[in-house]
Amino acid sequence: MKSRNKRFLLVAVGLLLLSLAAWLVLSAFQKNLVFFFTPTQILAGEAPQGHSFRVGGMVEKGSLQRQTDGVTVSFMVTDTAQRVTVHYRGMLPDLFKEGKGVVAQGKLSEGKVFVADEVLAKHDENYMPPEAAYALKKAEQTSTLQAKDGR
Known part of the structure; x- marks a missing residue:
């Protein structure tokens, strides 16, 4: 085999391995990618x-309901415009707590009920996830504009 063919084969194998590695990384990334949605978007x-x-x-005040088994709960999450x-x-x-910020991870079931696998609460008085803070601010601005328009 000529050295030119050997070089071509080496480059081809290198590109193939690089493509395989990129595909594996992107595949793993896609499986672990979790998007954030507000109740209005849902x-x-x-x-x-x-x-x-x-x-x-925010966890809507008065919406927390605990089942008799002690570990099953349901509550409403609101962005001040809609609730889920x-x-x-x-x-x-x-x-x-009710009235405090929360982020829940899970899947949407039939009837627009969110079944959470994990619930995260804010860790101090000033913290709220940036996505939740933005969504609440946007919903508040929308409701203020609608109130001004008389809707």
Whole structure:
């Protein structure tokens, strides 16, 4: 085999291995990618059906309901414009309270009910996930504009 053919074969094998490595990295990244949606976006149909994502906002006051088994709860997450029911089975974080910020990760079931696998609560008085803070601010601005327009 000529040295030119050997060089070509080496470059081809190198490109093939590099392509395989890139495909594996992107595949793993895609499987672990989790998007964030607000209750308004979920009710508008923007959230994916059958795929895991995060919903965030405030836990609506008076919406927390605990089941008799002690580990199953349901509550409403609101962005001040819309609200979504969240069902969760497990231990809630110590800082989880009504009227406070929350982010839940899970899947949307039939009837626009969010079934959470994980619930995260804010960790101090000033913290809110940036996505949730932006969504609340945007929803508040929208409701203020609608009130001014008389809707």
